[in-house]
Amino acid sequence: MRGDRSHVIAIVKTRDGTLPLLFVDGPARGGIMREQVALVRHIAGQGYSPSQQMKLTESIGRFCDWMQLAEPGTVPTPETLPVILRRFLVARYEGTVQRDGFDPTGLFWKPAKAQTVEMDRRHLNKLSDFVAREFGYFPLNPDTRIEGYHQGREAVREVEMVLSSRRQQLDFLGHVAHKRAPRPLRAIGPVSHRRPQREDDGHAFPLERLGDLIANEPSVVKRMIFIELAFGGPRISEALNHFVTDVLPGTHRPKLFPDDQPSDLPLVVLADPVASVFTDTLQFSTEDRRQYLRRRFDMLPRPDRPRRGDPLHAGWKGMLYDNTNLLVSQVYWSHPEWARTYWRLYSELLEIRRSVPKGVRESHPYLYINDSLRRPEFGQPIKIHAIEKAFVRACERIGLEPYRGKVSLHGLRHAYKRQLRMLGLKSSTRQRCMHHVSPDSQDIYDKAAAADINAALQAVRGANGQP
Incomplete structure (x- = not known):
């Protein structure tokens, strides 16, 4: 499929399993997104499968593509980021190619199913919650709302996104200088395999x-x-x-x-x-x-x-x-x-x-x-x-x-x-x-x-x- 990308996903083998690592381009230089790495290690420790880790990484990578290619001159702020996120979700749902076949973004995204777009939103929310908790990044006001992205729908959804000022590596939206007071990082455990769940019929109706x-x-x-x-x-x-x-x-x-x-x-x-x-x-x-x-x-x-x-x-x-x-x-x-x-x-x-x-x-x-x-x-x-x-x-x-x-x-x-x-x-x-x-x-x-x-x-x- 045609379309530019600003990210690459590499599958790295560790002693405990495999991890998808996200590499992204940025206005200054490209590099590994350490927040994504920390998040996938965390969810792997909770039992998330390699497939679920990859889907989450792909959602983050797509949003990075949108920021770098579709909105290259946009500087997100706590006030404008919900609007940017909504534009991203609408573009995912409706596609980016115009009727004449031209795509000003260069992404050439085809329309995605509503549940796929919702999955992207949940994954970005998960990233926001995690790095706000683990890295002390400044989240948007939890009361911030954006208009629902589905066609003809008037529903609204609450969204929290991550803002960071760190530049040692290309952090998620790292050029936005808003951060809470720093706090020590908690250790993130090694990758572990999903524990087999015990089958239980104890709740079965007689x-x-x-x-x-x-x-x-x-x-x-x-x-x-x-x-x-x-x-x-x-x-x-x-x-x-x-x-x-x-x-x-x-x-x-x-x-x-x-x-x-x-x-x-x-x-x-x-x-x-x-x-x-x-x-x-x-x-x-x-x-x-x-x-x-x-x-x-x-x-x-x-x-x-x-x-x-x-x-x-x-x-x-x-x-x-x-x-x-x-x-x-x-x-x-x-x-x-x-x-x-x-x-x-x-x-x-x-x-x-x-x-x-x-x-x-x-x-x-x-x-x-x-x-x-x-x-x-x-x-x-x-x-x-x-x-x-x-x-x-x-x-x-x-x-x-x-x-x-x-x-x-x-x-x-x-x-x-x-x-x-x-x-x-x-x-x-x-x-x-x-x-x-x-x-x-x-x-x-x-x-x-x-x-x-x-x-x-x-x-x-x-x-x-x-x-």
Whole structure:
């Protein structure tokens, strides 16, 4: 790809592992960015993988490119740095090439996905927090705000960035002379490998009571949610981000996941609620879900809504995607009969949706709605606290004390994990089923195909006498 760069990343082998080192050009001379080196050593000691260290280094390097090439004459100050950062994030999101093919910055950046831009912002924040703490650099006022960088979005984000006056080597924005009183540096430990995490099913909802819980919930929607969480494993926030079109016959699996096979079990898609380009049909375009929601319904994705004050907010933690081009994954069913029950309930939900007033029905695309005819919110996207209250009532009906011990809504996801272990699936396959973003599952050469996972599930179910 065309484009100038002001940085080079070198991979250096140490006795404890490898580290990415960032070398950058500057107005005076180039050199290694010692703050970046200290930060990657620190996060390596916390268990961050080489891949995560590299991604953080690349984000810092891109911002250095922006400062040196796109804004060579700009002198950042505590007042102007938020504006500079916003210009950088907008350039990452929209690209730097103009319609006529000319790029005044010389960077020739292509438009990046929203989640990639957000990752850059988080990485720069991490650098700011670290060097302000370890080196005593002067951070911006924590109340400083910049306008959100997403197209058509009015949200704001708090940003802290690092300002330094040191010039022994090319420090991050080192030509800005603002620094807090110096303090002794704390020793940063050597690189260490990630400690293996102990697998624990101690928070799993009692498996023998799952059927009772579902049977004692009168709402079709809430029964579907309980089934999906308990036998498909997503988080509740992920389930609430489903569009109606995210539930499909299993014959469509190869269209979304080319490495999979058709199946008689329903296909439930877990799509990135902001950046996925799988929207309302199997005819894919470049429009992501944020753009689709704004154009079609004039609304924000649920994760973009304020966490406090908006009951329709439903977060998105991120996941290991089965299709990285579309940013989608699928629910891997642990029990085929419960998957078929879910499909029958889905058909009932479609009938309920036909009773929703047309104006309400066409005001949003979400699958899980308030399905109570008596409620004024009938047909509107269901809120997370409504699910939590329904879970409490269902538990009480079957004699369980909610949110005591293992009886929690998130415990349904743990119950799914426990089922996978009982089926005898190996650890890497369980990680894929639960879509955990883990260094152990990042290696593209050891990535299990969707068809392999579904075949493994079918094989172990058959061996255990399940249909």
